[in-house]
Amino acid sequence: MAPLRTVIAGGGRVGKRTAELLDERGHDLVVIENDAETVAELSDEYFATVIEGDATRPSVLSQARLDRANVVAALTARTGTNLAICMAANHLEPAVETVMRTERSVGDEYDGLVDGVIFPETAGARAAANAIERDVRTLQAVTGTLDMMEITVADQAPVAGKSLTDVALPRGSLVVSAADGHRIAGSETVLEPGHTYIVAVESDVSDEVMNLMRGL
Amino acid sequence: MGHKQRKPAAELGLLDATMIGMGAMIGAGIFVLTGLAAEIAGPAAILVFTLNGAVTAFTGLSYAELASAVPKSGGGYAFARETFDDVVSFMMGWMLWFAYMIAGALYALGFAPNFLELLHVYGFVPPLDAVGAIALPVVSATVPAKAGLAFIAVLCLVALNAVSTAASGSVETVFTIVKIAILLVFVAFGFLSATGGGETSFTFQNFDPLFPGDDSAFSILPALGLTFIAFEGYDLITTITEEVENPRENIPKAIFASLGATVVIYVLVVVVAIGTLGAPGLAEAGEAGIARAATSFMPADIPIIQNGGAVIVFGAVFSTMTALNAVVIASSRVAFSMGREGQLIQSIGQLHHRFGTPFVAILTSAVVMLGSVVLPTKSAGNMSSLFFLLSFIIVNGAVIKLRRERPNMNRPYEMPYYPVPPLLGILLNLVLTGVLITYLLQTDQLALLLTGGWILLGGIAYYALEWARSSDSETPSSEDTIDQPGVETGVTSKEGGN
Numbered sequence: 001m002a003p004l005r006t007v008i009a010g011g012g013r014v015g016k017r018t019a020e021l022l023d024e025r026g027h028d029l030v031v032i033e034n035d036a037e038t039v040a041e042l043s044d045e046y047f048a049t050v051i052e053g054d055a056t057r058p059s060v061l062s063q064a065r066l067d068r069a070n071v072v073a074a075l076t077a078r079t080g081t082n083l084a085i086c087m088a089a090n091h092l093e094p095a096v097e098t099v100m101r102t103e104r105s106v107g108d109e110y111d112g113l114v115d116g117v118i119f120p121e122t123a124g125a126r127a128a129a130n131a132i133e134r135d136v137r138t139l140q141a142v143t144g145t146l147d148m149m150e151i152t153v154a155d156q157a158p159v160a161g162k163s164l165t166d167v168a169l170p171r172g173s174l175v176v177s178a179a180d181g182h183r184i185a186g187s188e189t190v191l192e193p194g195h196t197y198i199v200a201v202e203s204d205v206s207d208e209v210m211n212l213m214r215g216l
Numbered sequence: 217m218g219h220k221q222r223k224p225a226a227e228l229g230l231l232d233a234t235m236i237g238m239g240a241m242i243g244a245g246i247f248v249l250t251g252l253a254a255e256i257a258g259p260a261a262i263l264v265f266t267l268n269g270a271v272t273a274f275t276g277l278s279y280a281e282l283a284s285a286v287p288k289s290g291g292g293y294a295f296a297r298e299t300f301d302d303v304v305s306f307m308m309g310w311m312l313w314f315a316y317m318i319a320g321a322l323y324a325l326g327f328a329p330n331f332l333e334l335l336h337v338y339g340f341v342p343p344l345d346a347v348g349a350i351a352l353p354v355v356s357a358t359v360p361a362k363a364g365l366a367f368i369a370v371l372c373l374v375a376l377n378a379v380s381t382a383a384s385g386s387v388e389t390v391f392t393i394v395k396i397a398i399l400l401v402f403v404a405f406g407f408l409s410a411t412g413g414g415e416t417s418f419t420f421q422n423f424d425p426l427f428p429g430d431d432s433a434f435s436i437l438p439a440l441g442l443t444f445i446a447f448e449g450y451d452l453i454t455t456i457t458e459e460v461e462n463p464r465e466n467i468p469k470a471i472f473a474s475l476g477a478t479v480v481i482y483v484l485v486v487v488v489a490i491g492t493l494g495a496p497g498l499a500e501a502g503e504a505g506i507a508r509a510a511t512s513f514m515p516a517d518i519p520i521i522q523n524g525g526a527v528i529v530f531g532a533v534f535s536t537m538t539a540l541n542a543v544v545i546a547s548s549r550v551a552f553s554m555g556r557e558g559q560l561i562q563s564i565g566q567l568h569h570r571f572g573t574p575f576v577a578i579l580t581s582a583v584v585m586l587g588s589v590v591l592p593t594k595s596a597g598n599m600s601s602l603f604f605l606l607s608f609i610i611v612n613g614a615v616i617k618l619r620r621e622r623p624n625m626n627r628p629y630e631m632p633y634y635p636v637p638p639l640l641g642i643l644l645n646l647v648l649t650g651v652l653i654t655y656l657l658q659t660d661q662l663a664l665l666l667t668g669g670w671i672l673l674g675g676i677a678y679y680a681l682e683w684a685r686s687s688d689s690e691t692p693s694s695e696d697t698i699d700q701p702g703v704e705t706g707v708t709s710k711e712g713g714n
Contacts, residue, residue, distance in 0.1 A: 002558040028288075043628050046287040046463045049298065050626035063622040156562055158569040168570045211567045216556065 003027045003216050007064040009055035009085045010076030011042045014101060014120050018075060021147075023047035026207040026216050030064040056084045058092060066093035073099040075118075079106075086114045147203060148176075152196045157215035160193040167191065172202035173209050228459050230466045230473075232389045236456065237449035237474030239392035240542045242399070245446030246485055247532040248326030251505025252594060254490065254498040256439040259423045261495065262486045264439045265446070269479035271648065272447040274641035275608045276475050277631040278615040280468035283454045284629035285618070287463070290553035291455040291546070292611045297557055299614040303678065308610045309554040310674040312451070315603035316547035317581050319445055320540055321588035322596040324366035327536035329504045331365060334529045337511065366589040369537065373544050374582040379571045391538045398531030399485055402510055406488030409513040418491040418513075441652030442594070444601040446482070449474055451607070452542060455549045464628040503593055507532045544581065551577040561681070595663040598656055602667055605649045612641040 004027045008015045011033035019029045019042075029048035032055040033039050039052045053060035055074070066072065072089040074082035079102045086098035099116035110117050153160050159167045164175060165187045175185045177198040191197065191213070201209050210216055228236070253261040279292075288294040296308035410418040450471040457463050460470075485506065489498050493509040501508035511525030552574040555565025568575035588596060615638045618625060631637050656664040 003556060039626050040628075043284075043464050043626050044462070046458070049286055051622065051624045052626050053624040060624055063624055156566075158566045162569055166570060168572060170572060208567065208572065212569060212572075215562065215566055 004070045005068055006030070007032065007061075007066065007069045007072045007089070008048070009061075009072065009074045009082070010101075011038050011050070012075070012077065015073075015075040016042060016045070018073065019048050020045065024203050024206040026210040026214075030069070032060060032064060056081060056088065058088055061085065061088055062092055066096055069093070069096050071097045071099060073101075075101045077101075077103070079103045083110070083113070147201050147206065149199050149201060149206075150196050151199050151209075151213050153191050153193050153213050154215045155193045157193065157213050159191045159212050160215075161190065163188055163190045167212070169212065170205040170208045172205040174200045176200055228456065229461055230469055233453055233456070233460045233466055233470035234473045234477075235389040235392040236542070237453040237470055238478055239388050239395070239449075240452045240539055240546075241447055241449035241474065241478040242392070242395055242481055242535070245443065245539075246399070246482060247330060247506050247535055248322065248503045248593065249443045249446055249597060250486055250489055251498050251500075251502045252597065253439045253443050253486075254495045254505065255502075256442065257436040258495040259490050260436045261439065261490065261498075262423075262483055264436050264443055265482040265486055266479065267436075268440055268444055268447055269475065269482070271440070271641075271644045272444075272450075272608070273475060274637045274644065275612055276450055276471050277637045278612045278641060279450045279454055280471045280629050281615055281627055281631045282611065282618075283457055283467040283471070284464045285625055285627045287457065289455055289458040289549065291451045291550060292607050293550050293553055294454070295614045296610055297553075297559075299617050300610075302559070304610065305557075306554070306559050306678050307671075307674060308607055309550055309559060310677070311603045311671070312607045313547055313550045313554070313581070314584070314670050315445075315448070315600050315607060316543045316550060317584040318588055318596050318600040318603065319448065320370060320543045320547060320581075320585040321366070321591060322445070322593060322600055323536050323540040323543060324369045324585070324589050325362065325591075325593040325596060326503045327369050327533060327540060328362040328365035329502070330507055330529060330532035330536060332361065333504045333507045333511075334526065334533050337526045337529055363590050367586060369540060370544075370582065370585050370589060373537075373541050374578060374585070377541070377544050377548070378568075378573055378575055378578045378582075380573065388538070388542065391534070395531060395535045395538070396481065398527060398534075399481055402506070402514075402528050402531070403484045403488050405514055406492055406509075409492060418488065422491050422494045437648075437651040438655040441601055441605070441648050441655060442597050444648060444652075445597060445604055447475070447478070448600075448604050449478065451604070452546050455546050468629040504529075504532070544578070544585070547581040547585070548574050548577040551581055558685075559681070560677075591662075591666075592660075595660055595666075598652065598660060598663045599667055602649065602652055602656075602663075605645050605652065609642050609645045609649070612638040612645070 004022070006019075006022055006027060007030045008019050009032045011019070011031040015031060015033070016038075019031055023029055030051060031042055031048040032051045032053065033042060034052070034054050036052065039050055042048065042050045051060060051063050053063075055061055055076070066089060072086065074085035074089075076082055076085075079100070082100040082102070086100050089096055089098055097116075098114040099118065100110065100114045102110075102117055102119050105119050105122070106117060164185060169175070175189065175191075175197055177183065178185045178189045179192055179195040179197065185197070197213075199209065199213070250261065253264050257264050282295040286295055286298050288298070290297070292312050293305070293309040297305040299305075300308070406418050453467060453470050453474065457467055460466050489506055489509045492513050493501070493505070498505045498509065507525070507529040510528030514525040514528065551560060551564050553565070554560040555562060555574075555577060557565070563576045564574075564580060566576065567573065591599075615631070616635060619634065653664065656667075
């Protein structure tokens with residue numbers, strides 16, 4: 001499959017980190033950001049084309065080339081702004097998928113309007129709880145730049161159908177579970193297309209791992 | 217755990233990036249093309265390289281602006297992909313890919329005579345002109361020595377790059393510094409020979425008249441076209457932008473530094489070569505021109521290496537070899553990017569499951585390179601230059617289109633005096649393209665035919681892929697996107713969502 005082209009509106013803490021993660025996974029990114037200082041920070045990172053301006057304005061939004069985008073993610077701090085961006089994006093390009101960030105947990109309220117809703121504070125709160133009660137941790141809190149990912153091997157991927165003995169993954173990556181997570185992976189484990197594997201990946205090699213397992 | 221692991225690619229600094237650009241520009245171009253330029257333009261070859269440097273400087277500004285704004289490896293193709301529609305960006309990639317592959321053949325063809333010259337200096341083989349053909353006992357046939365050696369050189373580097381990522385990256389820096397050092401030795405000894413009073417001592421009389429015979433200043437134009445390829449280097453820099461640290465500052469700097477340094481070194485070397493050997497003598501030696509000039513004036517009584525000229529000949533062999541390596545990598549990267557973008561068949565855009573290299577992209581590029589080593593050196597130079605000229609026109613166009621359509625796009629490096637540089641870039645590149653095509657019509661129709669053939673083949677490939685894709689999507693496939701709710705369906709990070 002080809003890389004996803006994602007337009008992220010709002011390059012603050014959430015938007016920037018999201019862009020970074022998607023870039024490491026080999027996708028194409030455009031970030032729209034209004035604040036000049038944040039724009040400078042983003043362009044130093046060099047993982048996305050940056051458009052400086054107010055994403056709620058169609059003249060700015062359309063400069064992100066929505067006709068070629070797969071997803072528009074509105075990740076600014078305000079629910080109303082994000083909803084407006086998603087609505088404008090859908091109006092300009094009906095085929096594009098939209099994801100919005102909300103200020104509080106909203107349930108299914110926006111389901112008909114956007115394709116996805118995220119409330120990042122939940123993840124933040126979980127991390128805080130993990131830090132307070134140290135004996136029980138969810139995975140995300142023990143990992144630094146190491147990512148634990150569930151990756152479905154794509155049909156056309158280079159490693160599809162090959163056993164781990166035949167495959168050389170880059171140093172800094174490790175297949176942890178065999179198909180669908182019932183066993184620990186061994187050298188005889190075969191990477192079946194369509195099956196899901198848990199893989200530990202250091203962030204600097206995740207684009208290579210994505211190319212090999214997802215074929216992008 | 218049973219599986220083997222590889223080392224990921226290293227980060228490149230400003231010096232590395234500059235050297236990658238200079239490595240390609242100084243490498244083969246100077247050794248291979250100087251003689252050919254002298255043949256067309258006589259002593260005015262010095263003007264040829266200076267003017268080409270000036271013409272490409274405008275395109276250099278465009279590359280710098282785009283590279284700072286579009287954070288993607290893939291060189292000119294990545295910029296065209298971001299800016300233009302499918303057809304234009306496909307043709308851009310298609311042409312750039314070919315330009316690099318033909319450049320590979322050109323460098324391999326430059327490698328061969330210099331390698332023979334090196335063997336000759338140490339008395340292993342008779343002088344260059346006497347080596348007509350080498351016998352191949354295996355296939356019991358003879359092939360021309362030059363094409364045969366060029367073929368072997370390409371084969372070796374393709375094999376190396378197909379199974380290992382070690383040949384790319386920062387090794388290039390050391391190689392390029394060695395090349396530059398060797399050329400500076402050449403320049404120093406060349407000027408020193410002015411006091412020697414020998415037959416091939418440096419003298420400014422060799423520059424008079426600057427324009428040979430009854431030719432006017434316009435006679436140098438075809439030489440401009442032919443040697444244009446010498447300045448391809450900054451496209452090469454932008455094929456690796458994502459591996460460079462602090463790229464938005466370092467890439468523009470690397471582009472300008474490599475261009476400036478390259479022009480200076482070119483002019484110095486050409487001045488020495490013409491000043492010692494004279495333009496006719498240089499022209500006669502062809503691809504081995506610099507090497508021949510060096511053997512004529514370098515001291516011949518150095519211990520171990522005996523002939524000082526051998527150092528320069530070695531430099532030529534080494535340079536053409538490393539430049540060949542660079543374009544093997546560059547051509548496969550362009551093809552790899554196109555494959556990833558879905559503009560070539562998918563497997564070209566994928567890494568090999570064991571070697572971690574863009575295996576299919578390298579092999580595909582190798583086929584064209586190996587096929588092209590039978591071409592005359594000049595045809596290879598002309599075709600490669602032509603395709604670089606055409607792609608540079610598109611890159612300049614991309615700057616203008618992006619400025620008009622996406623004024624709010626963040627451009628960490630903005631070129632001065634916009635829109636003058638890209639417009640001048642387009643104009644001058646068009647003039648050179650016109651001159652080159654006219655020249656080819658008169659002297660080298662084969663090159664022109666192959667050029668047209670490749671563009672036609674590109675058109676067919678584009679529509680064949682379009683057709684294959686549309687008939688593919690009619691049969692409902694299990695592939696993801698659009699109607700599924702998750703943003704990225706195949707990958708779930710174990711962080712938990714909301």
